[in-house]
Amino acid sequence: QKEVEQDPGPLSVPEGAIVSLNCTYSNSAFQYFMWYRQYSRKGPELLMYTYSSGNKEDGRFTAQVDKSSKYISLFIRDSQPSDSATYLCAMRSSNFGNEKLTFGTGTRLTIIP
Amino acid sequence: EAGVTQFPSHSVIEKGQTVTLRCDPISGHDNLYWYRRVMGKEIKFLLHFVKESKQDESGMPNNRFLAERTGGTYSTLKVQPAELEDSGVYFCASSHWDRTYEQYFGPGTRLTVT
Numbered sequence: 001q002k003e004v005e006q007d008p009g010p011l012s013v014p015e016g017a018i019v020s021l022n023c024t025y026s027n028s029a030f031q032y033f034m035w036y037r038q039y040s041r042k043g044p045e046l047l048m049y050t051y052s053s054g055n056k057e058d059g060r061f062t063a064q065v066d067k068s069s070k071y072i073s074l075f076i077r078d079s080q081p082s083d084s085a086t087y088l089c090a091m092r093s094s095n096f097g098n099e100k101l102t103f104g105t106g107t108r109l110t111i112i113p
Numbered sequence: 114e115a116g117v118t119q120f121p122s123h124s125v126i127e128k129g130q131t132v133t134l135r136c137d138p139i140s141g142h143d144n145l146y147w148y149r150r151v152m153g154k155e156i157k158f159l160l161h162f163v164k165e166s167k168q169d170e171s172g173m174p175n176n177r178f179l180a181e182r183t184g185g186t187y188s189t190l191k192v193q194p195a196e197l198e199d200s201g202v203y204f205c206a207s208s209h210w211d212r213t214y215e216q217y218f219g220p221g222t223r224l225t226v227t
Contacts (some may be wrong), residue, residue: 004155004221019223032214034216036218042220043220044156046217046218048214049215093135097169099144099146099168099169099208100171100172100217101146101148101158102158103156104155105155106155
């Protein structure tokens with residue numbers, strides 16, 4: 001069983017819709033949670049990171065963490081064609097010296113104009 | 114501020130040959146990480162440098178892979194001899210010493226072993 005599960009999609013939604021992307025995890029040691037966006041043939045770009053359970057908002061993006069259910073989400077409001085990319089969840093423990101990120105497989109998102 | 118850079122962007126080599134990948138982290142970032150994505154799989158951790166020291170190399174697949182970071186600046190990842198299963202995209206990331214949860218990735222090197 002993978003430590004991080006992410007629906008690979010693809011996911012297509014019309015412009016302006018709210019997008020929900022999700023990951024589940026099994027390792028209770030994971031305490032930091034990140035979302036990366038990756039355009040084709042580019043490197044992953046850090047969008048947001050969270051530590052606590054609850055919501056964190058940054059512009060049109062909201063990251064949600066539920067540690068009790070081992071479930072994280074990224075919501076994109078008022079989606080734009082420029083949001084079309086692969087979205088990767090990543091997570092790591094809080095242990096000093098153990099900084100490796102464990103990634104989901106990524107969800108390919110297309111916003112249809 | 115310049116981002117993480119990697120060279121080359123793409124490398125095609127034959128099985129049994131040697132390839133060296135280079136990563137230049139963001140200036141001032143003590144932490145440097147190597148990751149790899151093979152076809153159809155998730156990005157996986159290879160190793161982590163703190164300055165010139167290897168902090169964690171638990172993800173290195175075997176002794177055909179050698180990473181160095183002399184002087185604590187740029188890093189190289191050598192694959193010798195390359196095998197077909199080494200094909201994939203190799204990413205480098207870096208972070209500041211007190212913000213290790215913010216790892217910034219380079220564009221990657223696409224390695225094809227034929």
